[in-house]
Amino acid sequence: ETFLKRIRKWDTEFLCIGKNAAEVFNVPKPEEVVPRITANLDYFSVNYAVCLAVFALTSIVVYPQLLVLVCVFSGLWYGLLTRPNHMRLQIANALLTKRHLIYALGSLNALVVLVFYRMMIFAIIGASLMFVLLHAGLHAVPVNAKGKLEEEGS
Secondary structure, X not given: OHHHHOOOOHHHHHOOOOOOHHHHEOOOOHHHHHHHHHHHHHHOHHHHHHHHHHHHHXXXXXXXXXXXXXXXXXXXXXXXXXXXXXXXXXXXXXXXXXXXXXXXXXXHHHHXXXXXXXXXXXXXHHHHHHHHHHHHHHEOOOOOOOOOHHHHHO
């Protein structure tokens, strides 16, 4: 509930539809860039998280390989996490607990993603972060944002 209360209005605040775009989106002076990005990241943080999720979901739909990867590993994680906590698995002389299997599946998941899909993943992360930083850098700090630029400038 707290998360949803922090979403800013998409049309009037985030995208500034209906406002003078020159007043809201402008190129800051070099000394204003970091404070502006910091203030906007704090103020629009939930909107940026939604944008990142949309980027991720869109890329999963666009790249069928990622969709297959997500489906396979989601099934494996579901199968493992629904097992009881006291589960033990005997393989030869080794006794594996659920915690061991979680670490093994997490390692396998990270290895498969980094070996086979690293270019797609890093391109998606780069594009989404570029969008967030461009918006945060070019959007003027809203009047009702906490820690406005005037406080940092004095």
